[in-house]
Amino acid sequence: xxxLRFQLFDGxxxxxxxxPVSIAYFGVDDPVRQLLHRxxxxxxxxxxxLLEAAADTGxxxxxxxxxxxxxxxxxxxKWRLFRAGKRISAVIVIAQGxxxxxxxxxxxxxxxxxxxxxxxxxxxLRKLLRIWAVxxxxxAEAAAGxxxxxxxxxxxxxxxxxxxxxEKIECRYASMDEISALDGKGLARASFDPNAYLYxxxxxxxxxxxxxxxxxxxxxPGGFISLVPFTGMVTVLMEDGKLKELCATRLSLFESPPxxxxxxxxxxxxxxxxxxxxxxxxxxWLAALRASQGRFPDSLDITMPRRLLRxxxxxxxxxAPYAARISALWAAREMTAFEIADELDIHQRHVxxxxxxxxxxxxxxxxxxxxxxxxxxxxxxxxxxFSGARVLTHLLRTGQ
Amino acid sequence: xxxxPVLIVxxxxxxxxxxxxxxxxxxxxxxxxxxxxxxxxxxxxLESGELEIPDVGSLSLLxxxxxxxxxxxxxxxxxxxxxxxxxxxxxDEAAIEELRHYLQQISSAEPLPLAIGVTHLDLGLRKNLDAxxxxxxxFGLHCPLFRIDARQRRDVGVLLxxxxxxxxxxxxxxxxxxxxxxFTEPLSSGFCS
Numbered sequence: 001x002x003x004l005r006f007q008l009f010d011g012x013x014x015x016x017x018x019x020p021v022s023i024a025y026f027g028v029d030d031p032v033r034q035l036l037h038r039x040x041x042x043x044x045x046x047x048x049x050l051l052e053a054a055a056d057t058g059x060x061x062x063x064x065x066x067x068x069x070x071x072x073x074x075x076x077x078k079w080r081l082f083r084a085g086k087r088i089s090a091v092i093v094i095a096q097g098x099x100x101x102x103x104x105x106x107x108x109x110x111x112x113x114x115x116x117x118x119x120x121x122x123x124x125l126r127k128l129l130r131i132w133a134v135x136x137x138x139x140a141e142a143a144a145g146x147x148x149x150x151x152x153x154x155x156x157x158x159x160x161x162x163x164x165x166x167e168k169i170e171c172r173y174a175s176m177d178e179i180s181a182l183d184g185k186g187l188a189r190a191s192f193d194p195n196a197y198l199y200x201x202x203x204x205x206x207x208x209x210x211x212x213x214x215x216x217x218x219x220x221p222g223g224f225i226s227l228v229p230f231t232g233m234v235t236v237l238m239e240d241g242k243l244k245e246l247c248a249t250r251l252s253l254f255e256s257p258p259x260x261x262x263x264x265x266x267x268x269x270x271x272x273x274x275x276x277x278x279x280x281x282x283x284x285w286l287a288a289l290r291a292s293q294g295r296f297p298d299s300l301d302i303t304m305p306r307r308l309l310r311x312x313x314x315x316x317x318x319x320a321p322y323a324a325r326i327s328a329l330w331a332a333r334e335m336t337a338f339e340i341a342d343e344l345d346i347h348q349r350h351v352x353x354x355x356x357x358x359x360x361x362x363x364x365x366x367x368x369x370x371x372x373x374x375x376x377x378x379x380x381x382x383x384x385x386f387s388g389a390r391v392l393t394h395l396l397r398t399g400q
Numbered sequence: 401x402x403x404x405p406v407l408i409v410x411x412x413x414x415x416x417x418x419x420x421x422x423x424x425x426x427x428x429x430x431x432x433x434x435x436x437x438x439x440x441x442x443x444x445x446l447e448s449g450e451l452e453i454p455d456v457g458s459l460s461l462l463x464x465x466x467x468x469x470x471x472x473x474x475x476x477x478x479x480x481x482x483x484x485x486x487x488x489x490x491x492d493e494a495a496i497e498e499l500r501h502y503l504q505q506i507s508s509a510e511p512l513p514l515a516i517g518v519t520h521l522d523l524g525l526r527k528n529l530d531a532x533x534x535x536x537x538x539f540g541l542h543c544p545l546f547r548i549d550a551r552q553r554r555d556v557g558v559l560l561x562x563x564x565x566x567x568x569x570x571x572x573x574x575x576x577x578x579x580x581x582x583f584t585e586p587l588s589s590g591f592c593s
């Protein structure tokens with residue numbers, strides 16, 4: 001029987017020194033013993049210092065955690081002897097293969113399989129002893145045993161890091177000035193007419209032809225967009241760069257795009273064009289985002305508090321700057337676009353672009369506590385809540 | 401360094417291990433934890449991976465086994481897990497029932513930030529997503545629901561990003577901080593005693 005005694009110590013403030021954490025073990029083989037000793041100098045436990053190692057069963061009874069190897073032939077006998085003494089609340093059982101736990105294990109327990117890895121042992125110790133933070137940064141409210149969750153700033157940084165790409169679109173919209181919600185002229189300057197862009201035209205075409213059973217296509221400069229109603233999918237036959245360019249161009253710059261019925265002529269014409277499939281949702285999101293260029297649709301009252309009916313499916317939609325952050329806030333509370341920009345400390349143009357794309361997918365509540373009232377009344381918003389693949393259905397029903 | 405443990409749950413084959421591998425690399429740590437079940441203990445086998453986030457801390461992802469899903473509600477604890485990612489296999493005909501089952505288990509525990517990923521949906525089975533989404537509404541949930549490929553780092557990253565930002569907003573509302581503060585004996589009732 002041996003015991004190791006660790007001490008959790010915050011070097012900056014002696015008063016915050018904690019009660020030493022002691023770990024006793026018996027029946028473990030040399031590799032495990034070496035592992036325990038190495039833990040004191042590992043990265044995960046750098047703030048724990050090894051104080052003592054002694055062969056003393058009485059000492060072990062004071063331990064915060066007991067480690068024993070159940071594969072040791074004498075394990076059961078040692079266990080019976082041990083549990084006759086003072087109760088211990090946390091036990092790590094080292095096993096191999098099927099686990100047969102000791103009888104009357106009156107403790108929190110973690111079973112780790114041989115061969116034991118340092119990370120597994122550190123994980124087990126942290127689980128049992130609830131040592132989630134070892135650098136003294138544990139928030140005061142979690143001192144009684146909770147883990148040290150990341151601070152709000154860290155959550156943002158972590159989210160940013162997970163996202164990977166830098167905010168690429170910043171440079172494209174960078175000329176837009178910030179405006180006040182009370183500045184009528186500024187609001188007029190920052191709005192645009194969706195019907196003047198491909199985004200508005202596509203919604204019109206879907207409204208007019210989406211009820212048909214057969215596929216139809218929109219002929220555009222440089223290619224086609226083909227749609228099979230009720231599948232929710234579109235086939236884009238043009239260069240990717242060309243589509244993005246078209247989305248950002250006013251329709252008056254080229255002839256009104258004719259709608260072609262059927263797919264036979266399309267197949268022939270589109271043989272030489274690159275093609276890719278996407279969802280209606282994805283296409284409308286991209287088209288609205290590109291048309292917006294930091295502005296908002298004139299059909300959307302940007303000064304009215306609103307809430308997102310659902311999160312946009314960001315894993316399958318084109319990247320929009322700060323889209324995840326804006327979604328998180330707008331899905332949680334009813335706010336105006338100006339409040340979102342203030343709260344997140346980002347440029348308004350990013351919120352306006354997001355609002356344009358979200359409106360294209362019919363993601364906004366009508367405001368005035370619509371979502372909250374629906375929840376409070378125990379009813380939900382039915383089909384409006386999850387437009388997703390139902391964008392087409394919605395267009396056909398409302399024509400908006 | 402701070403650590404943020406996130407529990408990944410879902411039925412067998414939904415992509416829990418694949419999601420951890422796509423973010424944390426191939427090497428997963430396997431361990432067991434014993435949870436009380438009546439008079440005896442039940443060993444819960446967990447797979448975990450850690451993702452170091454520079455200058456922030458580490459994200460610890462723990463995959464909870466599908467065959468112990470009935471104990472999930474007792475396993476989840478706010479001071480042990482910062483959030484939950486639920487993965488549902490969109491190909492499964494019983495996906496809706498699976499979602500309901502897991503949401504029932506999760507909602508029986510203390511509320512935690514939740515993000516839902518629907519996997520294997522890139523074969524064009526679109527209607528499932530709406531049907532799944534409607535189930536969320538029965539539970540009054542307003543959480544991210546994304547279609548993801550668990551093998552794609554970007555997809556899993558976007559889902560986790562959404563989860564972290566939900567935590568960020570919840571903490572701004574003062575919800576999480578208060579909730580986390582109050583729990584000092586998290587699993588003591590669940591473990592053998």
